[in-house]
Amino acid sequence: MSAMGHDFFLMNFVAGLGVLQMAASYASLRGMLFLRHRPLSGILGFLAVVGAFLWFFISGPRNLPDTSGGLSGNEDAWLFCAAGACAILFTLAATSILNYRMGREYASRRPGLEALQHTTFYRAFLSAMRGLWTRS
Amino acid sequence: MDAVLRADAAVLLWLNQWVGHFPAWDAVLEVFISDYFAPSALSLCLLGMWFAGRDARERDRYQRATIRAMIALGLASLAVLIINQHLFRARPFIDHEVTLLFYRPTDSSFPANPAAVAFAMASGIWEGNARVGLIFAIFATVWSVGRVYAGVFYPLDILGGAAIGITISYLVGRALRLLEPLPTIVLRVAGMLHLA
Numbered sequence: 143m144s145a146m147g148h149d150f151f152l153m154n155f156v157a158g159l160g161v162l163q164m165a166a167s168y169a170s171l172r173g174m175l176f177l178r179h180r181p182l183s184g185i186l187g188f189l190a191v192v193g194a195f196l197w198f199f200i201s202g203p204r205n206l207p208d209t210s211g212g213l214s215g216n217e218d219a220w221l222f223c224a225a226g227a228c229a230i231l232f233t234l235a236a237t238s239i240l241n242y243r244m245g246r247e248y249a250s251r252r253p254g255l256e257a258l259q260h261t262t263f264y265r266a267f268l269s270a271m272r273g274l275w276t277r278s
Numbered sequence: 279m280d281a282v283l284r285a286d287a288a289v290l291l292w293l294n295q296w297v298g299h300f301p302a303w304d305a306v307l308e309v310f311i312s313d314y315f316a317p318s319a320l321s322l323c324l325l326g327m328w329f330a331g332r333d334a335r336e337r338d339r340y341q342r343a344t345i346r347a348m349i350a351l352g353l354a355s356l357a358v359l360i361i362n363q364h365l366f367r368a369r370p371f372i373d374h375e376v377t378l379l380f381y382r383p384t385d386s387s388f389p390a391n392p393a394a395v396a397f398a399m400a401s402g403i404w405e406g407n408a409r410v411g412l413i414f415a416i417f418a419t420v421w422s423v424g425r426v427y428a429g430v431f432y433p434l435d436i437l438g439g440a441a442i443g444i445t446i447s448y449l450v451g452r453a454l455r456l457l458e459p460l461p462t463i464v465l466r467v468a469g470m471l472h473l474a
Contacts, residue, residue: 154318161322165329169337174329191322199309207381215355215391218317226325254469256334266472274470 146204146211150218151225153198158229160190166233166258173244173258173266174237238264286434290370293427297377308379311424316392320399320414324348327406328474341465341474343406346454347399350447354398355391357442362386369430376429383430390431393422393439394446401447 143151166174167184175183198204206212213221245261257266297304309315327344331337367388370376396418404411422436454461468474 150314150318153314154322157318157322158325161326162329165326168330169332171329195315195318198314199312204314205308205312205381207383210381212313212381218313222318222321226321229325253466253472254334254474255329255331255337255472257472263472270470270472 144211144213146206146213147217147221149198149201150213151221153194154222154225155229155232156194157191158226159233160187160194162229162233163187163190169255169259171255171258173241173260173262174233176233176237176240234263238262282434286432287370287374289433290426290429290431291374291376293423294370294376294429297379297427297429304379307424307427311380311421311428316396316417316421320396320417323410323414324399324403327403327410337474338465340406342454342461343403345461345464346405346447346450347402349454350398350402350443350450351395353450354394354443354446357446358389358391358394358439361389361442367432367435370432371429378430379428380425380430387431388435388438389442390422390425390435390439392425393418393431393436394443396421397440397443398447399443401444402450405451 162174163176163183164187165171167180167187170180172178172180177183177186204212208214208217241262245265253270257269261269324344324347327340331340362385365388366386369383369387371378371382397415400411400414400418403414418440422431422440425431426433426436465474
C-alpha cells in the first residue's frame with residue numbers, strides 16, 4: 143500500500159470510530175459506547191473526526207494525481223470501505239469487552255440495533271444465535 | 279450550441295479570475311475540493327446515518343435511504359465512466375488560460391464525476407431525512423462550484439453530473455420499491471445479527 147493509501151485508510155478508520163461514537167451517543171446505543179457518559183462519547187467522537195481530518199490534510203500535500211502518489215477513484219472507494227468495516231468491527235469488539243458487565247440480565251431477543259441500547263453486541267449476538275439454535 | 283458553450287466558458291473564467299486574490303480562502307478550498315475531503319466526509323455521514331436512528335421506525339427510514347444512496351453512488355460513478363468512453367470534452371485549462379488550484383486531470387471534463395456522486399448521495403439521503411439531505415446538497419454544490427472556481431470543470435459539466443446523479447438516485451429509489459420485499463429481507467437478516 144502506498145503512503146497516501148496508508149494515511150487515507152488511517153484517517154477514515156479513526157474518523158469512522160468517531161462517527162460511530164457520535165451516532166451511538168445520539169441513538170442511545172449504550173452498548174456501543176467507549177465511555178459510560180453518553181454526551182462525552184459524542185464529543186470524543188466529534189474530536190476524533192476533526193483530529194483525523196486535520197492530521198491527514200496537515201501532514202503532507204494531498205492534492206496529487208494518481209500518477210504522482212495520489213489514489214485512483216477505485217483505490218479511494220475500497221480503502222474507505224475497508225476502513226469503515228474495520229471501524230465497525232473494532233467498535234463492536236472493543237465495546238463488548240469494555241462494557242462486559244452491561245446487560246447481563248438482559249434476556250430480550252429483540253432483533254436489531256435497539257438491543258445495543260441495553261446490552262453489548264457480543265451478548266446480543268450470542269442471544270440471537272441461541273434463539274436461532276433453539277428454534278431450529 | 280456555440281452560444282451555450284461560450285456562456286459556459288464565460289462563467290468559468292469569471293469565477294476563476296478570483297483565484298489568488300484571497301490566499302486564505304484558496305487554501306481552505308484546496309482542501310475542500312481535493313479528491314479526499316468531500317468523498318470521505320459524505321461517506322462517513324452515510325456510515326453515521328446507518329446507526330443514528332433513535333427508534334426502530336426512524337432507523338429503518340435512515341437505513342433504506344443509506345442503501346439507496348450507496349447504490350446510487352456506485353451507479354452514478356459507473357454511468358460517468360461509460361459516458362466518458364463515448365464523449366470527451368477537454369478540460370478548461372486546455373482551451374483557456376486559467377489559474378489552477380488543482381492538479382491537471384487527464385480524463386473528460388463532461389460530465390463531472392464529483393457532482394454525479396455527491397448529488398446521487400444527497401438525493402438518496404433526502405428520502406430518509408430531508409434536513410440531512412439538504413446539508414448533503416449544499417456540500418455537493420460547494421464541492422462542485424469549487425471545482426469550477428479551481429479551473430478543472432466547466433459549469434455545464436457540473437450540471438450534467440448533477441442531473442445524472444439525481445436521475446440515477448430517483449431510478450434506484452423506484453427499483454428498490456419494485457424489488458420489495460428484498461430490501462426488507464436484507465434489513466431483517468442484518469437486524470437479526472444486530473447490525474441494522
